[in-house]
Amino acid sequence: MANTLVRMLAALMCTLAAFADIVPVQNFDLQRMAGKWYLVGIATNAPWFVNHRANMKMGTATVVATDGGDLDLTYANIKDDGTCWRMTHLAQKTDTPGRFTFHSQVWNNDNDITIVDIIYDDFALIHNIKTKDGVSEVVDKLYSRSTDVSAAHQQKFTDFSSGNGVLPENIVILPKAAECAEA
Template sequence: MRARESFCNAKSRREGGEGGDRRRDEGEQESAGYKEPLLNFITAHSTNISPTAAGNLEHKGRRMRNSLLRMLGTMMCVLAACADIAPVKDFNLEKMAGKWYIVGFATNAQWFVNHKAGMKVGTAIFAPTNEGDLDLSYANLNADGSCWRMTHLAHKTDTPGRFTFHSQVWNNDNDMRIVEVQYDDYAVIHTIKTKNGVSEVLNKLYSRTQVANANLQERFSKFSEQTGILSDNIVILPENAECPAV
């Protein structure tokens, strides 16, 4: 993958953690900044609470501190991803045309965390327009036999391989970049999704077939980690039947 070194990757190496892993961002100096006010509070009210209650309160404070640090790490990673991930050079819009299978999915978004276990391969049809935009049509066959469908018109930008669109379904703004592609084989698409001022990264692995080889899966996983995605949220999707054409 062609991603530059992100804040998450460089920072985690300095601290001995994996690239993009927010769970290791718990330095002692930062911990002290959160812990001291909590201990002062416990001391001031020690006559009113039991030692057990005080210990529980301090434990909850530590959990809150760690959650805040992870959120900060995520925001920094997203900002780094926005700045550093460039589209593939010599992008050819016409060669992107046709049917693709979405075989890999990676994001820390809560909806994905809640539903990833039941997700399977879906299809995407890319149709270039005369204006240089990209019509996107997605379909996924549900377990009950129904089909979930969604369409977008991705507008070209001044940078070839980079498109933007607003999702009516999710009510968010999308900055989409084709970061690596072999037009007859696979593509990696990196998208920054922003809603109410909050941004999240979504990486997708597209293939012309329903199965991507092991080497490509590994490269996709490493790229996603470099852009701040937790390893548990990088999923290679199982095969699935297709929705009927419309």
């Protein structure tokens, strides 16, 4: 247990140091990012993920560009009992295109999202720093326009997350799952 804690703390320190180098994709276009995405990969050393990664499945993320340039983001996943879990966040644009921030009322944390890489009709690599009570966690996500993502994009995701200090066992391509019905 102590060894695991030390490894997680070391990874977190590497992650925080690496965050200084995270920059958004050049020429980011929120309008082109809008639409339905599948959340196909997630990577984090956060304890909540470590405790639940075995039960996590692919879900959807719907991105809507607001008139003011903010990002309206809705996640949906089928739970084990067949019901649908949904969560929506309105992330405010920053002075840096491709970077957004929001406070989650559900989890009581602050989120700093950076769109690191994107091919608008194919995949997106998202980097999120979640901070609660002065403690930050990195959550990297791999989005795809389909439930299948290429080996090259999976490798890019793995390399990026590893470079941010995420342990290899905490970089997961999620298994496919049924989708929630449109709300």
